Amino acid sequence: MHPALSIIAFTTLSGLGYGLTVMLGLGLLDPAAIATKVAWGAALAAIGGGLLSSTLHLSNPQRAWRAFSQWRSSWLSREGVMAVVTFVPLLLTAWVCVIEGRQAVVPGLVGAVLSLCTVFCTAMIYASLKSVDAWHTRLTPACYLLFSLSGGAVAASFFAFCGGGNGRWLPLVAIVALVGAWAVKRVWRQRMQVEAPLSTPETATGLGAIGRVRLFERPHMTENYLTREMGFRVARKHAAKLWIIALALGGVVPFVLFALLLAAGAPAGPGAALVAGLALASHVVGVLAERWLFFAEARHAVMNYYGG
DSSP states (O other), X not given: OOOOHXXXXXXXXXXXXXXXXXXXXXXXXXXXXXXXXXXXXXXXXXXXXXXXXXXXXXXXXXXXXXXXXXXXXXXXXXXXXXXXXXXXXHHHHHHIIIIIOSOOHHHHHHHHXXXXXXXXHXXXXXXXXXXXXXXXXXXXHHHHHHHHHHHHHHXXXXXXXXXXXXTXXXXXXXXXXXXXXXXXXXXXXXXXXXXXXXXXXXXXXXOTTTSOOOXXXXXXXXXXXXHHHHOOOOOHHHHHHHHHHHHIIIIIHHHHHHHHHHHTTOOOSHHHHHHHHHHHHHHHHHHHHHHHHHHHTOOBGGGGGGTO
16 A cells, blocks of 8 residues: 555554543643643644644545544544544643643543544554455554554653653553554564465456466556555565564664663653653654555555556
């Protein structure tokens, strides 16, 4: 699949933002601290920026509002509806924190749950597609949810070291979430590499009973929408290198940095905040690489008709 940069930015930013709102909604940061107020602004900005970037790949972005009408059958529509609904408790919780300096317990919990529901809807857009074997698995929403939580925990740890609260528990939560996210992602990728495709030239044409089917001539001699959007190819060796980079930057580096901070007693100060900031930046770059591979390595069944 063609890895559209707007969708990569959308899934990365919104996942990080929603993960951070979960940590904030659960009250894991001091609501009276200035760093926590900044964290709320960063979380809402990430969510809003991600949602806006998701419309950039549309040929007619002004019609995006129509996606909200198909919530009964479309995960894309459900995601849009949930994103709007989730903003209500998130804005209320952020207002109480920023203006009054306290935690709104009930709206915070509701916002945390709805944030995870929105991320789940995003993941199901891809997991529900039977035409893409790599995506059509329960591991896909598991990966999206775990990456959202791990990114939120990493970001919350950064704001905690900036003066937003206790810097001891959040790095530990981030380490556990990072290990879980990348472990499940590794299982997801191994499944993609070894599982035989459900759709083959034989099943696509219905001629499998006769024997092996091979392409005689492509349906189109020139490039079209299908070959451009669903015929993207990445060399296996390049994908392997990029996977190592994604795992190293997105998982190993933050893990090591937070482990060092915990071993040093999670000291408060600009030095610890800088280390946590490096962990956050590294994690974001790693997730961007992981999301690029998520699309680039996925094979759409329609390419059976193009010799893919």
